[in-house]
Amino acid sequence: MQLENPPTLASELTSLPVTSWRRFARDLHDGRIEQICILSDFERVKCEAEELKQLVAEGVDALSAKWKKERFDEQSWDSLKSSPFYEVLREYRDVPPDDIPAELPQDKGVQHEIDLVPGTKYCVTRQWPLPREQVKAIDDFFESRRKAGQVRESKSPHSAPTFCVKKAQGGWRIVHAYNKLNDATVPAQTSIPRKDVITDSMALSTIFSALDLRDGFYQILMRESDIPLTAVSTPSGMLWEWLVIPQGLKNAPATFNRCVTHLLRSVRDFAPSYFDDVFIHSRAKDGKSEVEMQKEHLRRLFALMRKHKLYANLKKCIFGASEIPVLGCLVGKTDPGKVRVINEWPTPSNVKGMRQFLGLTSYLCKYVSNYAGKIRPLSQLLKNIAALV
Structure with a gap:
């Protein structure tokens, strides 16, 4: 609806809090907004409405991810100094490190295995040429992994090509095209944690934290007999094979999830995991406040992660929040x-x-x-x- 004589004075309008379209879309989806009345310049609001339409089209998961990214992009050790959990984090600073130690990981009791369909011969795909910038990024990547002891030169009859994907924050993500190997791999039957079971376990809690595990695949060893199957070529003519799980293998997420579940099973009651996400939930108990219980739970979890050398990405972690995004929805206190x-x-x-x-x-x-x-x-x-x- 357009007004022929719109109000010209601020006093003629109801005072409303200023909000962004992104915030507006999230509040609208969560049911915090029941009625909408927009008074604005028609042409400007038309442009902004297109931005809103695009955000909604991206879906709830995308909106939640963008909100989480905006909220925690600036999280650092300095920004956490005012947090009641700062002392716990400093005590276990090696768990969310600035840089993960460049080394071959210890055997965690779970190795990644590749079982091929009977009759499978060699899985070979020729390497294709790439721009010079990407070639250098690939060579630098493998040199760093070689120094860490995670790859070695190979003479395997198998080979998959390597290429790059541009990261949203800049730089290159190194990817291997294991298409033929994955097609010949027997699918794993490892069960995946149910979303409703995880959220149900958090129902009575009042304070939450969330950890994002970092470089998880590179913390799990390959089965020795399957290492030649991981061979990858590079545009510069090298052939490497992986001693840890590389990116792109079929069944790798299932192996990683099984490993994390196995290592953190003793804290499952208050720290359920879902692939590379760990959710910590607490409530006041036995005369201790919710914050004290959350600190205790974080210490127990961090001690296990230190023991098994699992690492978290500090920038993507949440500590002591009243609600957190969990698998596409917000979990916290009721409205x-x-x-x-x-x-x-x-x-x-x-x-x-x-x-x-x-x-x-x-x-x-x-x-x-x-x-x-x-x-x-x-x-x-x-x-x-x-x-x-």
């Missing part, structure tokens, strides 16, 4: 307004009222442990009444 509406909802007296009430309480499923079990009597009652009607 007091929505809880108040549920508490004040009148007792249902018919099928329609019961359905409305159960639909309203479904908001709590992410926050209440065993939510389905708690509402089962009401769901069963609804079925019985519907059958009689």
